[in-house]
Amino acid sequence: MNNAFKALSDPTRRKILDLLKDRDLTAGEISDHFNMTKPSISQHLKLLKNADLVQDEKKGQFVVYSLNTTVFQELISWALEFIDKGDGQK
Amino acid sequence: MNNAFKALSDPTRRKILDLLKDRDLTAGEISDHFNMTKPSISQHLKLLKNADLVQDEKKGQFVVYSLNTTVFQELISWALEFIDKGDGQK
DNA sequence: AATTCATTTAAGTATTTAACTAAATACTAC
DNA sequence: GTAGTATTTAGTTAAATACTTAAATGAATT
Numbered sequence: 755m756n757n758a759f760k761a762l763s764d765p766t767r768r769k770i771l772d773l774l775k776d777r778d779l780t781a782g783e784i785s786d787h788f789n790m791t792k793p794s795i796s797q798h799l800k801l802l803k804n805a806d807l808v809q810d811e812k813k814g815q816f817v818v819y820s821l822n823t824t825v826f827q828e829l830i831s832w833a834l835e836f837i838d839k840g841d842g843q844k
Numbered sequence: 845m846n847n848a849f850k851a852l853s854d855p856t857r858r859k860i861l862d863l864l865k866d867r868d869l870t871a872g873e874i875s876d877h878f879n880m881t882k883p884s885i886s887q888h889l890k891l892l893k894n895a896d897l898v899q900d901e902k903k904g905q906f907v908v909y910s911l912n913t914t915v916f917q918e919l920i921s922w923a924l925e926f927i928d929k930g931d932g933q934k
Numbered sequence: 935a936a937t938t939c940a941t942t943t944a945a946g947t948a949t950t951t952a953a954c955t956a957a958a959t960a961c962t963a964c
Numbered sequence: 965g966t967a968g969t970a971t972t973t974a975g976t977t978a979a980a981t982a983c984t985t986a987a988a989t990g991a992a993t994t
Contacts, residue, residue, distance in 0.1 A: 854951090854952080880952095880953075880954095881953080881955080883953090883954075883955080883956095884952070884953055887953085888952090902960095902961095904962075905960070905961040906961095
């Protein structure tokens, strides 16, 4: 999960994830939403992919990115433990 | 939430939160769990506090730290949106 | 096979971050 | 008020990060 937390710590990457909530997008479409060069966005996408937060699929000369929800589920489990454990002590 | 994500991106800070799941701890007790100087831990605690992930309370010469669960709840809500939105598209 | 378009990789730079040591603050007890 | 303990603040350094531009890869088009 460390990669995921690292990946989520950047606002640009979280905004990319937000965009992918609506629909799958190519790398180019994603970068169109930012005031940033394509290589920069490509790096962010690489990080998101290494963190298993997104998947990519080659479609001809395009690369289509989509959300991978499994890590989000893990994140929820992780956060729930902090809320549950509140009972035992005070 | 940006501060929270930033705060959560560091393994040491996540371990601090894990420790506080069991019980409230003083700054000193927390730093005893790490191979790291007290000032370093103090900085981490400051960040966690600014992110509203922990609270502190002065008890005499000690400072007792405890979890603040509200941001964890927000985090769950945030993550849930990514799972729910999975329906609409494929 | 040469050209163009989409994307990534490489290399360099500026900023941020996480650690340290030393000094300051704050409380406790004599 | 001096001494001791707990914690934080300040200043520094090394490593990590987020950008940039330039070059490389790979597919589509003529």
